[in-house]
Amino acid sequence: MTGRKVFNVINAVVLSAVVVVTLYPFLNIVARSLSSEEEIIAGRVTLLPRGFDLTTYRLVMSDDLFWTNYRNTVVYTVVATIISIVLTTCYAYVLSKHHLRGRGVLVGIAVFTMFFSGGLIPNYVLVSGLGLRNTIWAVVLPNAINVFNLLVMKAFFESLPVELEEQAAVDGLGTYGILLRIVLPLSKAIVATMLLFYAVAYWNSWFTAFLYLDRADLFPVTVYLRNLIAGATDATSTGSVDTNVAQVAANIKAVTMVLTVVPILTVYPFVQRYFVSGVMLGAVKG
Amino acid sequence: MVTLTKAPPTAPAAPPKRARRRLSQDWQLYSLAVLPLLFFAVFRYAPMVGNVIAFRRFRPGGSMFGDDWVGLRYVRMFLADPTFWQVFTNTLIIGALTLIVCFPLPIVLALLLNEVRIKRLKGFVQSVSYLPHFLSVVIVAGMVGQLLSVDGTVNALAGTEIPFLQRPEWFRTIYVSSEVWQTVGWGTILYLAALTTLDEELYDAAKIDGAGRLRQTWHVTLPGIRPTMITLLILNIGTFMAVGFEKILLLYNPLTYPTADVIPTYLYRLGVVSGNFSYGAAIGLFEALIGLILVFSANTISRRTVGTSLW
Numbered sequence: 001m002t003g004r005k006v007f008n009v010i011n012a013v014v015l016s017a018v019v020v021v022t023l024y025p026f027l028n029i030v031a032r033s034l035s036s037e038e039e040i041i042a043g044r045v046t047l048l049p050r051g052f053d054l055t056t057y058r059l060v061m062s063d064d065l066f067w068t069n070y071r072n073t074v075v076y077t078v079v080a081t082i083i084s085i086v087l088t089t090c091y092a093y094v095l096s097k098h099h100l101r102g103r104g105v106l107v108g109i110a111v112f113t114m115f116f117s118g119g120l121i122p123n124y125v126l127v128s129g130l131g132l133r134n135t136i137w138a139v140v141l142p143n144a145i146n147v148f149n150l151l152v153m154k155a156f157f158e159s160l161p162v163e164l165e166e167q168a169a170v171d172g173l174g175t176y177g178i179l180l181r182i183v184l185p186l187s188k189a190i191v192a193t194m195l196l197f198y199a200v201a202y203w204n205s206w207f208t209a210f211l212y213l214d215r216a217d218l219f220p221v222t223v224y225l226r227n228l229i230a231g232a233t234d235a236t237s238t239g240s241v242d243t244n245v246a247q248v249a250a251n252i253k254a255v256t257m258v259l260t261v262v263p264i265l266t267v268y269p270f271v272q273r274y275f276v277s278g279v280m281l282g283a284v285k286g
Numbered sequence: 287m288v289t290l291t292k293a294p295p296t297a298p299a300a301p302p303k304r305a306r307r308r309l310s311q312d313w314q315l316y317s318l319a320v321l322p323l324l325f326f327a328v329f330r331y332a333p334m335v336g337n338v339i340a341f342r343r344f345r346p347g348g349s350m351f352g353d354d355w356v357g358l359r360y361v362r363m364f365l366a367d368p369t370f371w372q373v374f375t376n377t378l379i380i381g382a383l384t385l386i387v388c389f390p391l392p393i394v395l396a397l398l399l400n401e402v403r404i405k406r407l408k409g410f411v412q413s414v415s416y417l418p419h420f421l422s423v424v425i426v427a428g429m430v431g432q433l434l435s436v437d438g439t440v441n442a443l444a445g446t447e448i449p450f451l452q453r454p455e456w457f458r459t460i461y462v463s464s465e466v467w468q469t470v471g472w473g474t475i476l477y478l479a480a481l482t483t484l485d486e487e488l489y490d491a492a493k494i495d496g497a498g499r500l501r502q503t504w505h506v507t508l509p510g511i512r513p514t515m516i517t518l519l520i521l522n523i524g525t526f527m528a529v530g531f532e533k534i535l536l537l538y539n540p541l542t543y544p545t546a547d548v549i550p551t552y553l554y555r556l557g558v559v560s561g562n563f564s565y566g567a568a569i570g571l572f573e574a575l576i577g578l579i580l581v582f583s584a585n586t587i588s589r590r591t592v593g594t595s596l597w
């Protein structure tokens with residue numbers, strides 16, 4: 001059994017390395033966000049903050065644009081997630097009905113878009129042509145249905161017992177009634193998973209907003225952060241502490257990253273198992 | 287359990303009536319598909335049709351589908367464009383590196399995780415490794431920038447002062463490693479799911495035949511997760527050309543264009559930034575067609591050789 005022991009030791013070492021390497025960048029930005037400028041420039045900040053300094057947090061949090069963009073992210077995420085979940089649920093439910101004529105075509109219409117897409121330029125021309133530029137709709141409509149999510153949800157609906165719905169139909173419930181009163185109450189797990197998938201995706205998205213929104217007051221916080229990292233704007237549009245501005249400019253990035261990531265890191269431990277079970281559902285049955 | 291709020295009003299319907307009811311219920315089902323179909327028509331299929339501007343001259347303010355036919359003018363243009371061939375090569379190299387590195391690692395990690403007998407430890411490692419998947423690519427690019435800056439950790443550890451993100455020779459390494467960091471943990475989920483479905487008796491049988499851990503892995507575990515592996519491989523091959531466009535856009539700069547510029551970033555600059563819509567669309571269409579051919583070929587080869595396929 002010594003071979004087994006050697007393997008266990010090696011395995012433990014490898015997995016520990018994975019954990020360390022994965023967590024390190026997080027700890028590093030938190031440390032940088034709390035450190036003073038001189039320590040960062042000297043390259044001395046690694047795991048723990050050095051020269052503890054909260055000036056930058058105060059500075060970023062006093063920036064009106066940052067909060068406007070943060071609020072935009074919340075609004076876009078909520079609206080887009082609602083639209084996505086409604087459309088995805090409806091279509092997944094239809095696709096799960098094997099007796100339905102034309103079902104194969106309906107599946108094909110969705111699946112084909114996984115392998116072929118119009119591409120960046122036609123999409124750009126389309127969204128501009130529809131007059132969606134500089135409106136919330138440019139962010140929330142073009143990616144309303146994610147086909148992978150759709151298929152996971154379809155697999156879940158297919159796994160529900162048919163008898164239940166048949167009984168409900170016999171009892172006089174129509175399709176809408178069955179979906180709302182029978183199917184959805186049984187599907188809380190998958191609906192929760194889908195809500196989380198969509199919400200995280202919209203919270204994190206930046207490119208659609210970057211492409212279709214020109215006004216800074218419409219940006220989500222990811223675009224704010226992108227402009228900051230690309231050096232395209234002064235982070236501190238309202239920064240009045242001029243001598244301090246230059247001094248703290250470098251760890252503004254770290255602070256903004258921490259503030260943007262906090263909501264996800266806060267909910268992550270609670271929602272993580274739903275994500276996992278959601279993907280597993282699709283994997284084992286799909 | 288579900289309790290029905292209304293008692294059945296009448297006796298169960300007779301067979302012919304039930305068929306009619308079924309039909310009317312089908313119409314209700316079709317009605318649920320209307321909005322999603324509208325979405326697919328407008329935001330997925332209209333842009334596919336919109337690709338005709340690759341063969342027509344687009345004028346700003348003119349028709350969405352272009353104004354006059356120009357035939358293959360734009361195709362000939364990009365075939366003769368040296369920058370196009372450079373970004374085409376970069377796309378192939380980055381796509382191939384990503385596939386070679388990022389495809390097998392989740393399998394290895396899943397096998398290692400599967401050997402962990404302490405449940406809480408396994409759960410902890412999994413939770414940590416999934417985490418990067420939930421970050422915005424903007425945050426990831428920011429972290430990469432911090433770690434690789436002249437005053438960052440990598441230089442501090444190596445005792446050097448290399449401006450990594452300004453050096454073309456480093457770009458591919460940086461891109462692929464950050465891709466590994468972000469995707470490897472999440473990639474294990476499907477394999478771990480597949481591993482739970484394996485039959486314990488197969489392992490017992492292998493043990494009786496005298497197989498050690500390694501041989502059990504080789505003869506039982508790997509064949510058991512083969513369908514999952516192949517499905518994911520086909521999907522990966524399908525997205526081969528669509529390399530991590532957003533991440534490259536965030537990480538590259540004119541200094542690293544020689545190795546970092548790929549077809550999507552090139553056509554973003556060309557089409558959206560400079561307004562050459564028709565030329566950009568021609569390149570985009572070419573790229574999408576290669577992707578489509580790749581996924582169909584991979585699927586066909588896989589179906590003929592190992593019998594697993596996406597459709």
